[in-house]
Amino acid sequence: MKKLHLALSLVIGLSFFTFVEARPKPWLGFWSQICRAVLCENFNSFLDGSVVGQGGWTDRENGNRWLAQGLVFKEGAKALSNFNSMGESIITKNTGRALADGRQSFWVKTQNRASYVSFHSENVQLGMYQGSWDGPSRIVVAFNKNGNVNYIDARTDTRVNFGSYEDDTWNLINIEWRSADKTARYKLNNGSWTDWVPFTGGPSFTGFDAIGLDGANLGIGGVYVDNLR
Numbered sequence: 001m002k003k004l005h006l007a008l009s010l011v012i013g014l015s016f017f018t019f020v021e022a023r024p025k026p027w028l029g030f031w032s033q034i035c036r037a038v039l040c041e042n043f044n045s046f047l048d049g050s051v052v053g054q055g056g057w058t059d060r061e062n063g064n065r066w067l068a069q070g071l072v073f074k075e076g077a078k079a080l081s082n083f084n085s086m087g088e089s090i091i092t093k094n095t096g097r098a099l100a101d102g103r104q105s106f107w108v109k110t111q112n113r114a115s116y117v118s119f120h121s122e123n124v125q126l127g128m129y130q131g132s133w134d135g136p137s138r139i140v141v142a143f144n145k146n147g148n149v150n151y152i153d154a155r156t157d158t159r160v161n162f163g164s165y166e167d168d169t170w171n172l173i174n175i176e177w178r179s180a181d182k183t184a185r186y187k188l189n190n191g192s193w194t195d196w197v198p199f200t201g202g203p204s205f206t207g208f209d210a211i212g213l214d215g216a217n218l219g220i221g222g223v224y225v226d227n228l229r
């Protein structure tokens with residue numbers, strides 16, 4: 001009798017397993033939508049105009065020059081633009097979810113970069129921050145007037161060019177970081193990864209929970225940013 005019960009249990013169990021396996025799995029689609037970056041943002045639902053105050057974005061300095069707009073975008077229906085001729089224009093967003101190990105990508109399109117005013121080594125800067133733009137640890141990438149893309153090597157506190165980019169073209173930046181040795185690596189337009197390089201503020205690092213964007217001294221040029229993932 002016990003053997004019969006066991007056999008019946010097996011049959012019922014297997015039948016249920018087969019039934020579950022055969023069902024559509026909407027949660028798999030949901031799972032694939034889960035954001036594994038500091039921020040996943042496509043800007044498509046934003047109202048045209050200043051991004052400050054929308055979707056949790058805040059003004060760090062002259063941030064109202066970052067606009068949501070639907071004329072130029074990489075994905076969907078909208079992207080951010082910035083045509084800040086002089087000085088800096090900085091926005092940040094803290095997601096409230098710190099990643100000790102993680103990744104982040106950005107799509108960036110400069111416009112008329114020849115008209116940019118040379119500004120240190122960063123006309124357009126994108127990055128991850130700990131706490132805020134002014135936090136102790138950061139990973140930043142910058143696009144310059146001269147067509148170079150750079151990161152900061154914390155060992156020398158200098159910007160290191162690791163690629164060049166085309167003006168008036170959407171460029172993809174991928175960044176990964178790890179807490180084990182407080183390093184990051186970088187990739188431009190699906191090229192090769194750089195080596196793992198120490199990022200700024202490693203000794204204070206616990207996790208990145210903020211994103212920052214800066215458009216600086218763009219002259220009569222500008223920049224578009226879309227589809228952070």
Ligand SMILES: [Ca+2]
Binds near residue numbers: 044077
């Ligand atoms: Ca978009």
